[in-house]
Amino acid sequence: MIPYGRQDIRQEDVEAVLEVLQSDFLTQGPQVPRFEQAVAEKVGARHALAVNSATSALHIACLALGLGEGDWLWTSPITFVASANCGLYCGAKVDFVDIDPRTYNLCPQALAAKLEQAERDGRLPKILVAVHLCGQPCDMQAIHQLAQRYGFKVIEDASHAIGGKYQSEYIGNGRYSDISVFSFHPVKIITTAEGGMALTHDDALAERMTLLRSHGITREPHLMTHAPDGPWYYQQVDLGFNYRMTELQAALGVAQMTRLDDYVARRNALAERYDTRLAELPLTTPWQHPDSVSARHLYVIRLDLTRIEKSHRDVFESLREQGIGVNLHYIPVHMQPYYRQLGFRQGDFPQAEAYYEEAISLPLFPTMSDAQQDEVVVAVRSAVSVQAS
Ligand SMILES: *Cc1c(COP(=O)(O)O)cnc(C)c1O
Numbered sequence: 001m002i003p004y005g006r007q008d009i010r011q012e013d014v015e016a017v018l019e020v021l022q023s024d025f026l027t028q029g030p031q032v033p034r035f036e037q038a039v040a041e042k043v044g045a046r047h048a049l050a051v052n053s054a055t056s057a058l059h060i061a062c063l064a065l066g067l068g069e070g071d072w073l074w075t076s077p078i079t080f081v082a083s084a085n086c087g088l089y090c091g092a093k094v095d096f097v098d099i100d101p102r103t104y105n106l107c108p109q110a111l112a113a114k115l116e117q118a119e120r121d122g123r124l125p126k127i128l129v130a131v132h133l134c135g136q137p138c139d140m141q142a143i144h145q146l147a148q149r150y151g152f153k154v155i156e157d158a159s160h161a162i163g164g165k166y167q168s169e170y171i172g173n174g175r176y177s178d179i180s181v182f183s184f185h186p187v188k189i190i191t192t193a194e195g196g197m198a199l200t201h202d203d204a205l206a207e208r209m210t211l212l213r214s215h216g217i218t219r220e221p222h223l224m225t226h227a228p229d230g231p232w233y234y235q236q237v238d239l240g241f242n243y244r245m246t247e248l249q250a251a252l253g254v255a256q257m258t259r260l261d262d263y264v265a266r267r268n269a270l271a272e273r274y275d276t277r278l279a280e281l282p283l284t285t286p287w288q289h290p291d292s293v294s295a296r297h298l299y300v301i302r303l304d305l306t307r308i309e310k311s312h313r314d315v316f317e318s319l320r321e322q323g324i325g326v327n328l329h330y331i332p333v334h335m336q337p338y339y340r341q342l343g344f345r346q347g348d349f350p351q352a353e354a355y356y357e358e359a360i361s362l363p364l365f366p367t368m369s370d371a372q373q374d375e376v377v378v379a380v381r382s383a384v385s386v387q388a389s
Helices: 011-021 031-043 054-064 082-089 108-121 140-150 203-213 247-257 260-278 312-321 350-358 370-384
Strands: 047-051 072-075 093-096 127-131 153-157 179-183 196-200 299-303 359-362
Touching: 011 247, 031 047, 031 196, 031 247, 047 054, 047 203, 047 247, 054 082, 054 153, 054 179, 054 196, 054 203, 072 082, 072 108, 082 093, 082 127, 108 140, 127 140, 140 153, 196 203, 260 299, 260 370, 299 350, 312 359, 312 370, 350 359
Parallel strands: 072 093, 072 127, 127 153, 153 179
Antiparallel strands: 047 196, 179 196, 299 359
16 A cells, blocks of 8 residues: 555664663753754744644644633634644634635635624634645735734644745744644654644743643743742743653654755655646646745645546545555544534535545655656546546
8 A cells, every 4th residue: 555645764763763762861851952943943933842743732822822712713624623623622612714726725815704704793713723734835924914904813733834935935934923833743744753843933922832831830930920949949830731742752853854855845746746647637636826835745636526427435445445545634624523513514614615525635755756656646547537437
């Protein structure tokens, strides 16, 4: 089976992790700050906080931005559930903005219209989570303008997007958002096994997230509400969590970061190969914004079912049967039973639902060979062909 995504672990990664394993610190040592600095310097962020997952990063990002009961968080329905769940963790309500049928990211026009209505209804969002689906950046300038006009905060869920660029600057630099989040799950662009990061330009937000990452405990006298009892003193000043990344993970992250640009370049080369080889088939290949560089986490095709005499499911199953580890990113979040029980219904976000009827993610990872990719192309051709049915 050719998987849809796969990590690249080399000897130098193994050695970096082994070295930490034999060192004094397995956690809370020098590797985490080293990894944070490597990422912050690469993408041009002032602060970077490594945590144990992007989900944790989204949670503390929402808390640091003050999200709570009675507030609204908006995001795209075409994302991993974590982009929305972070709102529910904080006791807030979640709503969605339908996608742009060309980019599959949340549509800025739909956002503008929904904000206008929300202002009239007195239910403007406190936070918008902008998801850079497949690595393609959202229209951050448009989102930023709306954020200023309506007074909401912006989190970039850049779980798919480390190493990509928006208007020639690395994603995560925070020019148009308050906090950006990366994921280092093995299928993502670089990996720390599990792991994530929150990045921000704002000193106060960084301080708040640092506390929340580690139990709400500080040893910094200026953050304490009461004078220290003595040199041993630490104080809990907030209700935090243990969302820390280990030293092993951070060392792996440092090693992986040295290959970030190579990974993104190889992913783009493979994506362009798919584009040409699939061009004649009854499907839509991913549209790319000329203004940005996608990290190409996923390569999603949309079937033209009017020209294929098979169902979406038949094509998907045919690919799996041919040994191609296709997947579907994502089931619209509002259609999950958990979200339906909150009141969402089929028909709420028609563009997202239409996407779900047609989308298939093809294998894409930096160590995929041209030969493997050609195998995928042959399988796709056969799966969508009329004769094979
Ligand atoms: C993978 C992913 C997450 C969650 O990342 P974890 O590190 O697994 O917690 C969140 N949002 C999106 C869009 C993702 O793809």
